[in-house]
Amino acid sequence: MMWGYGPNMGMMGWGYGYGFGLLHMIIWLVILAAIVAGVVWLVRITAQPGGHQFSARRSPGLQVLEERYARGEINRDEYLQKKQDISG
Known part of the structure; x- marks a missing residue:
């Protein structure tokens, strides 16, 4: 038995070969x-508006409606009616 280095020999003669x-x-x-890939996926879902992928996406119309209600441009009854119209 030869103790040395070669393509199938390790430091102590117990080599695994090139394939291993x-x-x-x-x-x-x-x-x-x-x-x-995991890091890229996490960066993409945290960069989305809303924080993460699993949040319900809000329609732009509903967002405008909420802003109008918050500014006092429409009353509560009108807000609720329009919200129901938008939501379906």
Whole structure:
């Protein structure tokens, strides 16, 4: 038995060969890609108006209606009627 270095020899003669090293490299690249994809996904959902993807999206018409009600341009009854009209 030869104790040394070579394509299939490690430091102590217990080498795994090139294929096992390549497999480890591919596994780590897949893990790294998954981490990067996760970070990108988190950045995108937190950058959306409303804070996160799972919040109910509000219609622009409803937002304008709420602003008009808050400014006192319309009364409560008109607000509730228009809100019901917009919501369906």
